[in-house]
Amino acid sequence: MEGSSDFNLEGKVAVVTGSSKGIGAAIAEGLARNGSRVVISSRKQENVDQLAAELKAKGLEVWPVACHVGDAGQLQHLVEHTVEKFGRIDTLVNNAAINPYFGPLEGTDPGAFDKTMAINVKAVLQLSALALPHLEKNRGSIINISSVEGLKPTFGLGIYSVSKAALIMLSQNMAKEWGPKGIRVNTICPGLVKTKFSAGLWQNESILNMYEKDTALGRMALPEEMTGLAVFLASDAASYITGGVFTADGGYCL
Numbered sequence: 001m002e003g004s005s006d007f008n009l010e011g012k013v014a015v016v017t018g019s020s021k022g023i024g025a026a027i028a029e030g031l032a033r034n035g036s037r038v039v040i041s042s043r044k045q046e047n048v049d050q051l052a053a054e055l056k057a058k059g060l061e062v063w064p065v066a067c068h069v070g071d072a073g074q075l076q077h078l079v080e081h082t083v084e085k086f087g088r089i090d091t092l093v094n095n096a097a098i099n100p101y102f103g104p105l106e107g108t109d110p111g112a113f114d115k116t117m118a119i120n121v122k123a124v125l126q127l128s129a130l131a132l133p134h135l136e137k138n139r140g141s142i143i144n145i146s147s148v149e150g151l152k153p154t155f156g157l158g159i160y161s162v163s164k165a166a167l168i169m170l171s172q173n174m175a176k177e178w179g180p181k182g183i184r185v186n187t188i189c190p191g192l193v194k195t196k197f198s199a200g201l202w203q204n205e206s207i208l209n210m211y212e213k214d215t216a217l218g219r220m221a222l223p224e225e226m227t228g229l230a231v232f233l234a235s236d237a238a239s240y241i242t243g244g245v246f247t248a249d250g251g252y253c254l
């Protein structure tokens, strides 16, 4: 209900990409714990099956669907299968991303550039457009997982940073174009979070020390520390919030 301060997600259905582990898995569990039915999705069927079984054992209503976000056919299947299973889509969390290259800008392989933009930006638009008619029916919302890298670049993460900055602008364009349809679109920018994706950063002592020194809270995050914002943005309590860019970075961007 518009204008409600209700954080409860009961009755809603969410799709979270890249959610078999890391931040996506934490957000999927957080949404489900707050009452949403959630489609768990990532490239590998065994990974989504495993997390879905763990969450079902906790009494949560989740459903596994494998989907490589770089494959248009699999994106379509994800949307169709969700609607077949649960009858609706209220929340789309675009979380899957890649970072195939770490190093100076001038060494960027053109193939790695294209792949990064295809997964981190193009796939988000494609999936959101496929979900659009379903979201429109329910005045639903999209949450895009960008990064502090989209706001403040780090040496070596150049093209990844560019893709995450593009994602922020894509989110704001979606918010503007789809607001009149009643759809809200917001962006979460995590700081350094302890996952497999970022292991190359936090397992390097000097990089970790530098991050901790630059961060007001003096530490990296755990994946579950990203869920509060996502649950809030998916809920009716956020009914007037769109186009927002929210950091969850322990004060790294200060």
Ligand SMILES: NC(=O)c1ccc[n+]([C@@H]2O[C@H](COP(=O)([O-])OP(=O)(O)OC[C@H]3O[C@@H](n4cnc5c(N)ncnc54)[C@H](OP(=O)(O)O)[C@@H]3O)[C@@H](O)[C@H]2O)c1
Binding pocket: 017, 018, 019, 020, 021, 022, 023, 024, 041, 042, 043, 044, 047, 048, 067, 068, 069, 070, 095, 096, 097, 098, 119, 145, 146, 147, 148, 189, 190, 191, 192, 193, 194, 195, 196, 197, 198
């Ligand atoms: N960790 C950080 O410090 C950090 C900081 C800022 C932003 N982020 C952002 O947070 C998001 C999640 O990152 P994470 O750290 O949680 O990563 P992660 O722990 O490595 O998990 C990545 C997830 O995405 C899936 N995946 C990978 N490629 C995919 C593809 N092409 N299509 C669909 N699913 C795919 C993986 O499962 P499969 O192998 O089964 O596909 C896995 O479930 C990303 O957007 C990342 O840019 C992370």
